[in-house]
Amino acid sequence: xxxxxxxxxxxxxxxxxxxxxxxxxxxxxxxxxxxxxxxxxxxxxxxxxxxxxxxxxxxxxxxxxxxxxxxxxxxxxxxxxxxxxxxxxxxxxxxxxxxxxxxxxxxxxxx
Amino acid sequence: xxxxxxxxxxxxxxxxxxxxxxxxxxxxxxxxxxxxxxxxxxxxxxxxxxxxxxxxxxxxxxxxxxxxxxxxxxxxxxxxxxxxxxxxxxxxxxxxxxxxxxxxxxxxxxxxxxx
Numbered sequence: 089x090x091x092x093x094x095x096x097x098x099x100x101x102x103x104x105x106x107x108x109x110x111x112x113x114x115x116x117x118x119x120x121x122x123x124x125x126x127x128x129x130x131x132x133x134x135x136x137x138x139x140x141x142x143x144x145x146x147x148x149x150x151x152x153x154x155x156x157x158x159x160x161x162x163x164x165x166x167x168x169x170x171x172x173x174x175x176x177x178x179x180x181x182x183x184x185x186x187x188x189x190x191x192x193x194x195x196x197x198x199x
Numbered sequence: 200x201x202x203x204x205x206x207x208x209x210x211x212x213x214x215x216x217x218x219x220x221x222x223x224x225x226x227x228x229x230x231x232x233x234x235x236x237x238x239x240x241x242x243x244x245x246x247x248x249x250x251x252x253x254x255x256x257x258x259x260x261x262x263x264x265x266x267x268x269x270x271x272x273x274x275x276x277x278x279x280x281x282x283x284x285x286x287x288x289x290x291x292x293x294x295x296x297x298x299x300x301x302x303x304x305x306x307x308x309x310x311x312x313x314x
Contacts, residue, residue, distance in 0.1 A: 092241075119299050120298070120299040120300075120302075122302045124302070129307075129308075130307055130308070131203075131289050131291075131305030131306050131307050131308050132242075132289070132303075132305045133305070134301060134302045134303070134304070137299065137300060137301065137302060139299070175241075175242070177242075177302070179298060179299055185230055185232075185247065185249060185295065185298055186232070186244050186247065186257060187244075187298075187302065187303065189234075189241045189242040189243075190241055191239065191240065191241040192241060
């Protein structure tokens with residue numbers, strides 16, 4: 089059974105304090121690992137897709153990396169506007185068109 | 200370009216009542232789906248459709264019904280609401296051949312409370 093586990097559940101950072109969020113996955117044939125950002129009261133917003141181990145993608149202060157068992161979302165010098173819940177999801181051979189989501193990490197950045 | 204539009208944004212139902220959550224997209228996406236999001240549970244797939252006239256069940260389909268008569272619309276019907284269906288519901292869509300490139304586009308959600 090495909091599984092996605094995110095850690096930590098919640099993370100509090102000071103502005104400028106870099107850190108990483110973790111997404112561990114177990115899937116039958118990975119067809120893509122996705123990172124989304126979700127603000128309170130809104131739907132998830134697409135950030136990145138990663139396909140193969142060693143792949144990296146960047147967007148502003150965010151950098152996503154992928155290994156064979158996990159993905160990291162690195163946040164460099166975060167700002168208060170980076171506060172949100174970050175969701176990880178996978179697409180697998182077994183799940184077909186469905187994305188399997190983790191429970192998310194809620195990030196709070198204070199100034 | 201509206202993207203994925205969900206209505207209503209908020210709804211309170213009494214146990215046993217029925218209702219339809221509306222979802223419409225203007226991107227000509229073949230794939231549409233419904234997820235529910237509960238605290239501590241993450242997003243869970245209810246039903247999905249890969250094109251007009253084609254629907255299938257996801258992880259948690261019980262108590263819900265869907266149909267897809269047009270490419271644009273994918274309504275979710277609650278047949279007899281129960282308190283366990285209190286949740287935030289999200290509609291999502293994508294080009295079927297582009298899911299692995301861009302994931303889904305999500306609507307802004309419907310917050311449903313069943314009392």
